[in-house]
Amino acid sequence: MTQLEVTVLDKTFVPFISRETISARVEELGEAISKDYGDEPPLMIAILNGSFIFAADLFRALKINATISFVKLASYKGTTSTGSVITAIGLEEQLKDRHVIIVEDIIDTGKTLSAFLPEIHQRGPASVKIATFLTKPDALQYDVRADYTGFEIANRFVLGYGLDYDGFGRNLPDLYVLKG
Numbered sequence: 001m002t003q004l005e006v007t008v009l010d011k012t013f014v015p016f017i018s019r020e021t022i023s024a025r026v027e028e029l030g031e032a033i034s035k036d037y038g039d040e041p042p043l044m045i046a047i048l049n050g051s052f053i054f055a056a057d058l059f060r061a062l063k064i065n066a067t068i069s070f071v072k073l074a075s076y077k078g079t080t081s082t083g084s085v086i087t088a089i090g091l092e093e094q095l096k097d098r099h100v101i102i103v104e105d106i107i108d109t110g111k112t113l114s115a116f117l118p119e120i121h122q123r124g125p126a127s128v129k130i131a132t133f134l135t136k137p138d139a140l141q142y143d144v145r146a147d148y149t150g151f152e153i154a155n156r157f158v159l160g161y162g163l164d165y166d167g168f169g170r171n172l173p174d175l176y177v178l179k180g
Contacts, residue, residue: 006159006176008169013159013176017151022161022175025150026054029131030061032148033101041065042099044131045091045120047112048072049170050105053162054133054150058103069093073112095123101148105162106134108155110142117144134158134175 002015033042041064046055048070059068071091100120104113113130120128131148138155159165160172169176 002174005179006169006172008159008165011165012179013169014179015174016153016158016177017175019161019173022150022173023057026057027061029148029150030058031063033058033131034063037064037066037099039064040099040126041067042101042129043093043095044068044101044103045093046070046103047105047116050162050164051103051133053170054105055103058131071116073116091119095120095125097124097126100125100128102128102130104130104132104146106136106158107132107144107146108136108139110140110144113144114142133161134163 002018004015006013044055044059044066046052046068049072052070055068055070059066069091102113102116102120107113107130117128129147130144132146133150135146135149135152136155137152157165157178159169159176159178161175162170163175164170
């Protein structure tokens with residue numbers, strides 16, 4: 001059951017998108033990806049930390065063969081983007097001639113993916129697509145567009161379903177928005 005309010009550190013959040021709505025949308029995305037790839041098993045590259053819950057649920061929603069790997073990139077501190085992207089865990093998979101789906105928790109300014117996509121393209125994949133749980137069109141500062149989007153939201157700070165506030169709140173199964 002969704003809590004009416006949650007307090008994480010010094011901030012209060014209110015319900016935004018329920019776990020049931022999230023689950024239904026992730027299933028739809030899994031079906032769309034399965035249909036698009038058919039017999040061509042994609043490699044999903046999930047960007048840690050935020051996308052791990054979405055990536056796991058999306059991966060299980062696929063009706064086709066696929067593989068998954070992880071990279072750790074970061075551009076947030078607190079509730080705002082730092083403006084720089086740090087690579088903490090790099091990509092080790094061979095991408096040449098593979099179909100790649102980058103899995104992101106949220107496309108906010110687009111900085112993280114704009115920094116990561118050139119590295120992916122240099123490795124010669126057959127195709128590259130982006131699946132994101134959330135996108136904030138009003139916050140976008142880089143030319144990054146998702147091929148599969150869970151939800152478009154306003155430029156507000158959200159928490160839960162893998163998204164955090166200074167490392168906390170990722171475990172909430174529903175999505176919350178900063179109160180106020």
